Amino acid sequence: MNSMGFFEYLASRWDDLLELSIEHAQVVLVSLLIATVIGVSLGVLTYRRPAAAQVVLAIASTILTIPSFALFGLLIPLLGLGYKPTVVALSAYALLSILRNTITGLRSVDPAITESAKGMGLSNLQQLVRIELPLAWPVIIAGIRVSALLILGIAAIAAYVNGPGLGGDIFSGLSRIGGANSLNLVLGGFLGIIVLALVFEALFAVLGRLTTSKGLN
Amino acid sequence: MRSAEETRDTTLAEESWESPQTPETGGPSSGARKGSLLASKLVRYLTMPLILAAVCVGLYLWVGSLELDSIEQRSLNREVITEKVIRHLEITAVATLVVVLLAVTAGVILTRPVMRKVAPYIAAVASTGQGVPAIGVLVLSAILLDQFGFKAAVAALVIYAFLPVLRNTMVGIRQVDPSVIESGRGMGMTKTAVLFQIELPLAVPIMLAGIRTALIIVVGTATLATFINAGGMGDIINTGIKTSREPILITGSLLTAVLALGIDYLAGIAEDVLKPRGL
Amino acid sequence: MTDGMRERDNGHRETMIRLENLSKTFPGQHEPAVDDLTMEIYAGEIVVLVGPSGCGKTTTMKMINRIIEPTGGRIYIEGEDVTTADPDKLRRRIGYVIQQIGLFPHMTIADNIATVPRMLGWDKKRISDRIDELLETVHISKSYRDRYPKQLSGGQRQRIGVARAMAADPPIMLMDEPFGAVDPITRERLQDEFIRLQQDIQKTIVFVTHDIDEAIKMGDRIAILREQSKIAQYDTPERILTDPADEYVEDFIGSGASLKRLSLSRVQDIQTSDWPVAGLNDSHDGVRDKMQRSGKEYVLLLDDQRKPKRWVSMADIEHNGIPLSEAGWPAVAIVEGRSSLYDTLDTMITSYKGSAIVVDDAGRYQGVVDFDAVLQAIESMRPAQHRDGRAVPEGA
Numbered sequence: 071m072n073s074m075g076f077f078e079y080l081a082s083r084w085d086d087l088l089e090l091s092i093e094h095a096q097v098v099l100v101s102l103l104i105a106t107v108i109g110v111s112l113g114v115l116t117y118r119r120p121a122a123a124q125v126v127l128a129i130a131s132t133i134l135t136i137p138s139f140a141l142f143g144l145l146i147p148l149l150g151l152g153y154k155p156t157v158v159a160l161s162a163y164a165l166l167s168i169l170r171n172t173i174t175g176l177r178s179v180d181p182a183i184t185e186s187a188k189g190m191g192l193s194n195l196q197q198l199v200r201i202e203l204p205l206a207w208p209v210i211i212a213g214i215r216v217s218a219l220l221i222l223g224i225a226a227i228a229a230y231v232n233g234p235g236l237g238g239d240i241f242s243g244l245s246r247i248g249g250a251n252s253l254n255l256v257l258g259g260f261l262g263i264i265v266l267a268l269v270f271e272a273l274f275a276v277l278g279r280l281t282t283s284k285g286l287n
Numbered sequence: 288m289r290s291a292e293e294t295r296d297t298t299l300a301e302e303s304w305e306s307p308q309t310p311e312t313g314g315p316s317s318g319a320r321k322g323s324l325l326a327s328k329l330v331r332y333l334t335m336p337l338i339l340a341a342v343c344v345g346l347y348l349w350v351g352s353l354e355l356d357s358i359e360q361r362s363l364n365r366e367v368i369t370e371k372v373i374r375h376l377e378i379t380a381v382a383t384l385v386v387v388l389l390a391v392t393a394g395v396i397l398t399r400p401v402m403r404k405v406a407p408y409i410a411a412v413a414s415t416g417q418g419v420p421a422i423g424v425l426v427l428s429a430i431l432l433d434q435f436g437f438k439a440a441v442a443a444l445v446i447y448a449f450l451p452v453l454r455n456t457m458v459g460i461r462q463v464d465p466s467v468i469e470s471g472r473g474m475g476m477t478k479t480a481v482l483f484q485i486e487l488p489l490a491v492p493i494m495l496a497g498i499r500t501a502l503i504i505v506v507g508t509a510t511l512a513t514f515i516n517a518g519g520m521g522d523i524i525n526t527g528i529k530t531s532r533e534p535i536l537i538t539g540s541l542l543t544a545v546l547a548l549g550i551d552y553l554a555g556i557a558e559d560v561l562k563p564r565g566l
Numbered sequence: 567m568t569d570g571m572r573e574r575d576n577g578h579r580e581t582m583i584r585l586e587n588l589s590k591t592f593p594g595q596h597e598p599a600v601d602d603l604t605m606e607i608y609a610g611e612i613v614v615l616v617g618p619s620g621c622g623k624t625t626t627m628k629m630i631n632r633i634i635e636p637t638g639g640r641i642y643i644e645g646e647d648v649t650t651a652d653p654d655k656l657r658r659r660i661g662y663v664i665q666q667i668g669l670f671p672h673m674t675i676a677d678n679i680a681t682v683p684r685m686l687g688w689d690k691k692r693i694s695d696r697i698d699e700l701l702e703t704v705h706i707s708k709s710y711r712d713r714y715p716k717q718l719s720g721g722q723r724q725r726i727g728v729a730r731a732m733a734a735d736p737p738i739m740l741m742d743e744p745f746g747a748v749d750p751i752t753r754e755r756l757q758d759e760f761i762r763l764q765q766d767i768q769k770t771i772v773f774v775t776h777d778i779d780e781a782i783k784m785g786d787r788i789a790i791l792r793e794q795s796k797i798a799q800y801d802t803p804e805r806i807l808t809d810p811a812d813e814y815v816e817d818f819i820g821s822g823a824s825l826k827r828l829s830l831s832r833v834q835d836i837q838t839s840d841w842p843v844a845g846l847n848d849s850h851d852g853v854r855d856k857m858q859r860s861g862k863e864y865v866l867l868l869d870d871q872r873k874p875k876r877w878v879s880m881a882d883i884e885h886n887g888i889p890l891s892e893a894g895w896p897a898v899a900i901v902e903g904r905s906s907l908y909d910t911l912d913t914m915i916t917s918y919k920g921s922a923i924v925v926d927d928a929g930r931y932q933g934v935v936d937f938d939a940v941l942q943a944i945e946s947m948r949p950a951q952h953r954d955g956r957a958v959p960e961g962a
Contacts, residue, residue: 139524
């Protein structure tokens, strides 16, 4: 029954695991992209309006407080099972740190710098695009990184509502507890997500370095 | 579910770290500002309970207007829901209590001068816990303990929520102004007295933020305890999904969300109340 | 003239703290931070350890209450070897003020002050009375008892820091740049207050600073330290200024030693010259008469309380028509007898006539000083010709 060792199991299911990992990474990346577009936009719109910023931050943090299983439960009646509710839920969870770091990053730009930019005749938009966003970028990307790690884990739960990715193996292992390969299935999914998290960490470190001005070290 | 919630406590920690200056330094507008501060505080205190109450009332009215079939009736009755809520709170309370005891102790030990050399390694190991899927921790905990149910769920939640409390305890103690500790020692306070009378009280705001984060992680992740037969609110949601009954699914999900937000709200108030004055 | 008003070594000097071959080498360092320091600190004196940053002065001070444990040598307090005594008990006998003050931010002012008395087991009433007494001593209203440190200004915090250190009335206080973190005006005020306070409490105080001017102002005795806390000179401020032991001390004092020396002497201690004075209500003839008899070109007019009001010259009172209260020009270059020669000189330089009027506490005329008198005083401060270093007898 429970005969196969973990490494033997890995060798035999290598292809499947890789495919699941790619699926998992893909849904996370799509969600991150959506969350980044929304989060950075909202951040740009609100960072100079404390009251508005407080409201959007409060909403994003309320979303994050809703347990993921409950949020999936609420999305099913609206969006059905599968890919769609997964992306919506993951984007919603990814929103807070991206939004907050965008606001923090933009606010932490030295006023002397924006003032001198203004003094040189840069328009508000030019200031934002050429000065403020590049200076805030390291902080923003740190927020995206944190969100990525967060939703990599949450994506595993999405598998229960027919979402894609490695979570599927954890649940199928769970459903055949005591049966052959149940532990292997769970471990495979679990470790697969941790490996993905490490890969994402590395990618973000590289991306951060490549996209940050050298002057900001 | 873990890492982003952690960003909340880290940010809090950094905020109180970097802005020790007090906003109330007087000035002509300080009276007016205090007034509007009070108003915004009031709004903050009242908004959430009002929203949550509205959701509950709406849900009650909606479910009441439905013709429930026998499956729905089996889940959507007072006894079942009360039992699930209590179970959920039990899991949450026990796990949070254990986390606080263990992680605060560990944080205190790791910030003692004796541990200065090893602390960074232990902290690094602890923080690799980021990005670990909660459901995986729960299932593995059940398999490894060879026991499905309450204990496995609590064990998993403790592991899962350990880091924010540990880290905030360490950050909280480390950010205490060394000159305050030195003046305490200089007046002849013992190391223990300094720990309990100076370091820990001054670390409390940051520790509380970490504990609140842990509490939210626990209350949210406890929803998944249903998968290892530990009960709680997840049971209702799960029944809703399995039986494809939207009233059950929506009721379970909404009540779970209300429970989590309510606990977060109460934790926020506790944070404000427990914070030592003068900080 | 009496040299050094604040010098208190009048024969019976009682040793309060004795450091014997004290050394400290920090782990991982080859050179000691403090190397074989031996010095005695006398009861009731403010001893200032002064030297460039990194010279080991703070380390030395912190070894006295063993916040830093010495790696060699012994520490005696009131004759008792405390090198290995229980450091916590030792510290409760020694007041401690540091530059950052280190008030406990989560405790009220009263609780901050009560820290040591509580550890010593004082009863509530006694502690409460002591808090009130100390608040009065440091000029802080009792209504501040229940405030928190963040609600206080920098200067107030520093005062509370001093009050907290004095709470259990320790015979010894250690002060590490205690006035370093406040603005110059507040610093000056705190220094003055503290000197006045010390005249009442007569503590033995070890005071660390890098500021030679502060050292001169605060110190009954100054230890100028070089690297590794080696004593370059340990003496009264007067003697350090007039008779620096070597080039290092001279360099450390910097330029203007003579001017700094002036800040140690009071104008009441030098010879004031008598000047013809007259009353504002005197007759013009009377004033003219006084002027002629004195041979001076000006007469000082005083009011009924003998407060200096105006200077008049012969030309100003030629015409009887102008009342004396409007003749001449107002007397503004006025200094109190307690003023230092430094301040007096400053007043004289900015005055119209190059002299200053000396008055007593109530503002009553005492005499007039001019440049000659100050020059003479400076002359007498110089050490004896051959720099035998002890030309000025102890307790002069």
